[in-house]
Amino acid sequence: MTQRPYHIDVMISAKTIAARIEDLALTIRKEYCDTEKLVVIGLLRGSFVFIADLVRELDMNVEVDFLEVSSYGDAMESSRNVKIFKDLRGDIEGRDVLVVEDIVDTGHTMTSVMELLRSRHPRKIETIALLDKPVRREVEFKATWTGFEIPDAFVVGYGIDFAQANRNLPFIGSVVFEDDESAKV
Numbered sequence: 090m091t092q093r094p095y096h097i098d099v100m101i102s103a104k105t106i107a108a109r110i111e112d113l114a115l116t117i118r119k120e121y122c123d124t125e126k127l128v129v130i131g132l133l134r135g136s137f138v139f140i141a142d143l144v145r146e147l148d149m150n151v152e153v154d155f156l157e158v159s160s161y162g163d164a165m166e167s168s169r170n171v172k173i174f175k176d177l178r179g180d181i182e183g184r185d186v187l188v189v190e191d192i193v194d195t196g197h198t199m200t201s202v203m204e205l206l207r208s209r210h211p212r213k214i215e216t217i218a219l220l221d222k223p224v225r226r227e228v229e230f231k232a233t234w235t236g237f238e239i240p241d242a243f244v245v246g247y248g249i250d251f252a253q254a255n256r257n258l259p260f261i262g263s264v265v266f267e268d269d270e271s272a273k274v
């Protein structure tokens with residue numbers, strides 16, 4: 090399948106992301122001040138860069154685990170059916186947990202993930218999303234902490250992909266299709 094040509098505009102720089110993560114890590118550290126060991130759960134694959142940077146700023150004992158659920162596939166519309174592809178390795182019953190997500194868009198993914206994880210009876214469970222697109226919400230969901238609220242744009246970089254590309258960009262950028270741009274002039 091041929092891809093529509095596009096370019097990427099920088100939306101949030103690597104420096105801005107790093108500064109925000111430092112602040113968020115301090116807040117999280119305080120929230121979990123009585124936690125012996127925090128279980129940090131990254132939702133694959135989009136959160137892999139974010140979780141790596143976040144845990145290195147968290148000055149406390151952490152365990153890292155991953156959960157993979159379905160999201161967009163290779164298209165740009167959200168799937169309504171969330172399926173588990175890869176479950177956690179560890180047991181979270183009675184544990185203090187932080188769930189790390191890249192983007193909250195319609196809210197379906199996090200709503201389903203939280204329902205699943207709560208059914209395993211953690212002692213405490215909170216959520217952090219690097220990005221939030223509140224105008225896209227279809228089901229009510231608000232992460233405990235959010236890095237940045239962004240408008241309704243399709244974004245890539247810092248772990249986030251478009252059809253599996255662009256995850257390795259160090260910044261968050263918005264996808265701009267060349268034919269959309271030429272339609273404007």
Ligand code: IMP
Nearest residue numbers: 160167192193194195196197198243244
């Ligand atoms: P939700 O279930 O609609 O909230 O979808 C959340 C998931 O959709 C995220 O974890 C991403 O994988 C994906 N997603 C949402 N918006 C974007 C985007 O702008 N770029 C790439 N993936 C996105």
